[in-house]
Amino acid sequence: MKILGILASHQEHGLNAKLLDEVLQNVKPGVETETVYLENYDITPHKYHEKNAVLDELSKKLMESDVWVFAAPTYWRELSGVLKNFFDCMRPKFVYFKENGDTIPGQFKNKHYLSISSCYVSTLENFITGVTDESFKTIDRVMTAAGVIKVGEIVLPGTFGMKEIPESKKELCHKYAKKISVRKRKDDSTLKRYIQLFCMIAVMALITMGIQIPMKSFIGGSFWLNYVSFTVIFFVLLACILHFVTFVKHRRR
Ligand SMILES: Cc1cc2nc3c(=O)[nH]c(=O)nc-3n(C[C@H](O)[C@H](O)[C@H](O)COP(=O)(O)O)c2cc1C
Incomplete structure (x- = not known):
């Protein structure tokens, strides 16, 4: 080595x-x-x-x-x-x-x-x-x-x-x-990346559902309003987190 x-x-x-x-x-x-x-x-x-x-x-x-x-x-x-x-x-x-x-x-x-x-x-x-x-x-x-x-x-x-x-x-x-100092496998961060992605999606879904609670009077029992609001909120949150991850991608301090 x-x-x-x-x-x-x-x-x-x-x-x-x-x-x-x-x-x-x-x-x-x-x-x-x-x-x-x-x-x-x-x-x-x-x-x-x-x-x-x-x-x-x-x-x-x-x-x-x-x-x-x-x-x-x-x-x-x-x-x-x-x-x-x-x-x-x-x-x-x-x-x-x-x-x-x-x-x-x-x-x-x-x-x-x-x-x-x-x-x-x-x-x-x-x-x-x-x-x-x-x-x-x-x-x-x-x-x-x-x-x-x-x-x-x-x-x-x-x-x-x-x-x-x-x-x-x-x-x-x-x-x-x-x-x-330790010999590395070809690329051993694939599992880490999947875990990070899973955690990101889990947190985003939780926050999205939390935001939807006070919107219940507007959404009512409508499947499509529920679906559309979930998709829009989830997309905005995911875009923000992806931007943040890219922004701090390089060590600055
Ligand atoms: C030609 C030149 C350009 C530099 N440009 C920048 C710069 O744009 N921004 C900055 O913060 N420091 C700049 N520096 C400072 C260097 O980044 C700094 O001197 C470096 O930490 C020195 O590392 P060294 O001790 O290994 O030579 C510059 C230095 C030189 C010589």
């Missing part, structure tokens, strides 16, 4: 490096770890029929690892350029192309990844505006195309003037270190 840390910050010993270290130093005994600092590599696009030794070397490291940990600060409310460039250049290695130009997951399918990002804005501002969302979204988009499965996210807002990472974030890093 091996975990590869991929550091994509301008600073080799900055806060993202510290968060990444905190994860890698706390994996379970026997788990091998390695860190690559992308700034040390001259990463250029893969040209067909030409060898690209740097991409081949990085590709080998990715292949030898079971879990990848991306640590990339948020720059201009986006993913750091160095990680974006790495993703752009690795595209032919991440995905296979079908004859019609569509892509399908390539050689790294079913590996796992954890994302780390940080930003200057405060925890409250990041919670409200989601400055770090785009960084996580870009990583997710690329990894989804490559068929790599997400384990989680760690975010550190309020980094202006910060020298050391807070204890709470260290604890979160330790938690994820333990989580990524």
